[in-house]
Amino acid sequence: MAEYDLSDIKVLVAEDYAPMRKLLGQILFELNVGEFQMVASGQEAIQFLEDYPADLLLVDNIMDPIGGTDLTRLVRAGKTPADRHIPIIMVSGETSKELIIGARDAGVNEFLAKPISTRMVYQRFMNIIENPRPFVGTDDFYGPDRRRRQMRFPGLERRRAPYTYQAQPAAAPGTGK
Amino acid sequence: MSKPQIINPPNRLKSKVSMGGPGAVDPERLARAEAVIEKMTENYLDWVEADLKKLEVELAVLKPGAADADERVERMYRTSHDIKGQGGSFGYQLMTEVGALMCRYIENLQGPLTQEDIDLMNLCYKSMRAVITGRLAGDGGEAGRMVIDGLGKVAAKVKTAGGDD
Numbered sequence: 001m002a003e004y005d006l007s008d009i010k011v012l013v014a015e016d017y018a019p020m021r022k023l024l025g026q027i028l029f030e031l032n033v034g035e036f037q038m039v040a041s042g043q044e045a046i047q048f049l050e051d052y053p054a055d056l057l058l059v060d061n062i063m064d065p066i067g068g069t070d071l072t073r074l075v076r077a078g079k080t081p082a083d084r085h086i087p088i089i090m091v092s093g094e095t096s097k098e099l100i101i102g103a104r105d106a107g108v109n110e111f112l113a114k115p116i117s118t119r120m121v122y123q124r125f126m127n128i129i130e131n132p133r134p135f136v137g138t139d140d141f142y143g144p145d146r147r148r149r150q151m152r153f154p155g156l157e158r159r160r161a162p163y164t165y166q167a168q169p170a171a172a173p174g175t176g177k
Numbered sequence: 178m179s180k181p182q183i184i185n186p187p188n189r190l191k192s193k194v195s196m197g198g199p200g201a202v203d204p205e206r207l208a209r210a211e212a213v214i215e216k217m218t219e220n221y222l223d224w225v226e227a228d229l230k231k232l233e234v235e236l237a238v239l240k241p242g243a244a245d246a247d248e249r250v251e252r253m254y255r256t257s258h259d260i261k262g263q264g265g266s267f268g269y270q271l272m273t274e275v276g277a278l279m280c281r282y283i284e285n286l287q288g289p290l291t292q293e294d295i296d297l298m299n300l301c302y303k304s305m306r307a308v309i310t311g312r313l314a315g316d317g318g319e320a321g322r323m324v325i326d327g328l329g330k331v332a333a334k335v336k337t338a339g340g341d342d
Contacts, residue, residue, distance in 0.1 A: 001204070002196065003196060003197050003201040003202055003203045004194045004195070004196060004201060004202055005194060005195045005196070005197070005198050005200040005201040005202075006194055006200075006202065007200045008193040008194065008195075009190060009193050009194065017259050017262070017263075018224075019220075019221070019224040019259075019263055020259070020262060020263055020266075022217070022220070023214070023217065023263070023266055023267075026213060026214060026217060027210065027214065030206070030209065030210030030213055030214070031202055031206075031210065032200050032201075032202065032206070055189055055190055055193060056190060062255070062258065083186075083189070085184075085186035085189075086189075087190055092262075093258050093259070093261050093262030114261070114262035114263065114265070114266060114273075115262065115263070115264060115265025115266035115267075115270070115273055116266050117211065117214070117266070118207060118210040118211055118214060119207060119211070122202055122207065125190075128190055129188070129190050129191045129194060130191075132186075132188045132191070134183050134184060134185045134186075135183070135184040135185070135186055136181050136182070136183060136184075137181065137182040137183075137184060138179075138181045138182075139179060145183075
């Protein structure tokens with residue numbers, strides 16, 4: 001595993017659910033991410049980006065007003081203050097094939113299925129750092145190349161094997177290796 | 178249709194990270210982080226209590242054919258969705274399992290809401306309540322299996338509706 005120092009990067013988290021914001025904030029803090037800010041909707045994210053030069057967006061899918069998929073579409077269309085090419089990781093509890101394909105077609109870089117862990121978040125950061133995809137612009141799409149590698153379908157994998165979560169059993173803290 | 182354009186944007190993230198050093202994410206830092214997240218489980222029990230209360234409030238007044246039934250079910254969907262999302266993140270995988278089942282059930286509802294629908298959603302709620310009351314973290318062992326087995330009827334209905342794939 002590559003050991004990156006993330007202390008110079010700025011992350012904007014858009015998540016409407018307070019406990020999940022706390023969890024994501026704690027994970028970013030533990031990963032020594034330089035700076036992160038939290039907003040509760042896609043609309044707030046757009047406003048916040050006016051003055052916040054984020055290097056990466058971590059967005060929930062279901063938010064009101066403006067969910068993660070729509071926010072991604074707006075960013076890729078250049079309709080927000082963010083760089084059109086900013087890496088976007090979507091965090092979602094919903095993992096239907098339609099949703100993941102919808103997110104990919106809106107232009108997200110990485111998909112992170114809840115339940116999440118620190119390792120999973122770091123893995124997505126590493127993918128963006130080490131395997132950047134070129135952007136493709138067509139009449140109806142602007143975003144990371146969808147063909148270069150198979151988008152992972154974490155939720156579908158999980159549903160095929162519903163008891164194989166990676167989280168440590170709470171009864172035996174700190175013993176997992 | 179115009180020809181697709183290929184753009185290679187600068188890798189801004191890569192240019193802002195360095196390898197190694199005291200601030201880097203090494204295996205020790207990751208292990209520490211996982212331990213801290215595990216400790217947040219204590220707070221999780223308070224948060225999930227608030228969510229369970231929301232489900233309880235909706236279920237208490239939900240009636241078949243009521244004008245506000247759709248609205249209430251939609252709110253219950255969101256809450257179950259939140260429960261599903263956070264459960265496993267805090268070591269309560271059973272909450273994720275049951276939350277997911279409730280979401281699937283609601284997604285596959287067809288036609289007007291029936292008393293059976295309400296009863297089965299109530300069963301999901303009671304199962305979640307049992308998981309939290311019994312502190313059934315992880316797979317919950319024997320008690321966890323009983324919770325999941327008790328939801329067989331809900332799972333069967335979701336399966337019949339084709340919502341389990």
